[in-house]
Amino acid sequence: MIDVRNLSKTFLAPHEVRALHNINTSIEAAEVVVVIGPSGSGKSTFIRCLNHLETPDEGGHIYIDGKDVLDSKTDINKVRAEVGMVFQSFNLFPHKTVLENVALAQRVVRKRPKAQAREKAMALLNKVGIGDKASSYPDQLSGGQQQRVAIARALAMDPKVMLFDEPTSALDPEMIGEVLEAMKTLAKEGMTMVVVTHEMGFAREVADRVIFMDQGAIVEEGPPEHFFTTPDHERTKLFLSQIL
């Protein structure tokens, strides 16, 4: 489903930083991949390159569902419509109600009729458990509720892949559970997911594979059982001992 070849990313401003260094990996359909690593290791940069929110260095390739994401001939908007993204800071549209947040892109990008878009939005809001907040505005919601709206908003496009960049890091502890629950449901339904998170419990329980990144490179990857119990690399062991 996703194929990443020789992906590198160098930020030039404010000073030169090699955020990603020759990344190669593949993600199968219906696979749930959790990306972990210390702060500044390039996890966000990696996931943001996947839907071209960041432009990687020349020479790398990303294929999603067979389409070359970085090729200038590819209609990037079409690719992005198939790739849902959930941000750490929710990024809901504050001037629109919850329902409109979920319906907007359906109408604008998918050109669905208003009634159909609203119906779908309502169904998704019910699915993530906040149907009763449909006519509220985002800032009237708790963080956990906002993040669930953001998940519903991404799902409304019927994406083939969902990207999550630390979806629970901005949440109070008591709200983390409700968001993870929604993500688990999604994983069980067979969604292809790439999740950057510090929630090791989630990684153990839901991930098919864990990728450990450090200093812009993939240090180690493997199934969670193996990864958490008998990691191969010293760097991984050190990291795990620090967070577990």
Place this chain on the structure above:
Amino acid sequence: MSLNVKKSRYDLFWKSTYFVIIGVGILLLWYATKEVEYVWRWYRVPQYFIADVEVNVRAEIEGEVARIERSGETVRITVEGRSGEKETYPAPAGEVRVYEGDFIFPGDILAVYEETRPGILLQGLWLTLKVSFIAIAFGILIGLLGGLARVSRNPCLRWLSITYIEFIRGSPLLVQIYLWYFVFGTIINNLLAEMGFSPISSLWYGVASLAIFAGAYVAEIVRAGIQSIHRGQTEAARSLGMNYIQSMTHVILPQAMRRILPPLAGQFISLIKDSSLLGIIAIRELTKATREVVTTSLQPYELWFVCAVLYLILTFSLSMFVQYLERRTLI
């Protein structure tokens, strides 16, 4: 509690002081004008707003007055020419100056009546309103495009926008009005004449100079508004598959609008006041109209105050309207 009582007592004191200062100010002005022997004649002002004008109904042919019919408020005067042709002149019932059977020549006055027409000041006010309104509409359009170009990634668009903004903000409006009228205006009108078209009136050069002047400031306001919206909003919109235009129109601009409105109101209030400069290119807007009336009436004190108050009414209405818009976009 005692603090509150104390506060309200001082409050009353300062409020009274305010009115005393205003009252003393007016009194001083009045005495001062007495000293220079100025006679206030406010009663002379209304005629410049609404004036009764005598209108003459004149015959267009030579002949005999055949019939004068009165029906209520109107009269119909029929003139029969030599060769039997008839012309009928309707007029409101005023003074009819001819009798049936009179022989008349073309240009002779048949009847006189009074008509109420807007005076010079009202005409000037209307012109100021019209010029400002058109200039504001174009100013918004130019400013929006300029602002979008200013934040564009395309260097050509961005540099064009920067050049435009810096040029316009770097020279006095008065000079720009002269440029528009005497330089571009002359060139354009000459070209039009060569191609056989009629010239564009100075009004439109005035509107152009105001709109393009305001547009530069609006562009900067729009830029600041767009840049004040968090980057995450664009990213969220784009990650859903919206293109640049869709994310601008549905996500960024509606949010930016709320922050743009207050500085925009200030800009357009300036524009209304700046329209007073257009008098120099023979556009008879409110200030020029006032100047003309002052020279004929010799009542400058009243008229300049009236002029100022009229501008105040325009600008105050505009700021009220924008406040209403702000409340409406608030959630």
